[in-house]
Amino acid sequence: MLLRNLIQSIGHTPQKEVLLDVPYVSAVPGNCGIGCVAMIVGTVTVEELEKKYKTLPFYDERLGWMHKGLMTILDDYGIASSYKKRQNLKDLESCIGERKPVVVSLRVPVYGGHLCV
Numbered sequence: 001m002l003l004r005n006l007i008q009s010i011g012h013t014p015q016k017e018v019l020l021d022v023p024y025v026s027a028v029p030g031n032c033g034i035g036c037v038a039m040i041v042g043t044v045t046v047e048e049l050e051k052k053y054k055t056l057p058f059y060d061e062r063l064g065w066m067h068k069g070l071m072t073i074l075d076d077y078g079i080a081s082s083y084k085k086r087q088n089l090k091d092l093e094s095c096i097g098e099r100k101p102v103v104v105s106l107r108v109p110v111y112g113g114h115l116c117v
Helices: 002-009 032-041 046-053 067-076 089-097
Strands: 104-108 112-116
Touching: 032 046, 032 067, 032 112, 046 067
Parallel strands: none
Antiparallel strands: 104 112
């Protein structure tokens, strides 16, 4: 919902609405990245992932969950992923249109960085 509101706030209207079969997972502040992984995997909890992966190279005490570390975790569960520093809205729509969940890194005023599916 946050991403939809953001996209509409910049005057972009999505071509069509696509609902992906990704369950909602609540995560405490600082755990949004691993929460995204739990949502995409769909069969594991944030707590299980933390217990197994909250260590380098996946997690850094200063920086939090590392993007490449999160991708490695997805790989461990047999889910292919890729990283792109910048994408435009058409790229995102294309991925979602192919029924691929997208993790987006946002800069939210006051809150700081945030990852969402």
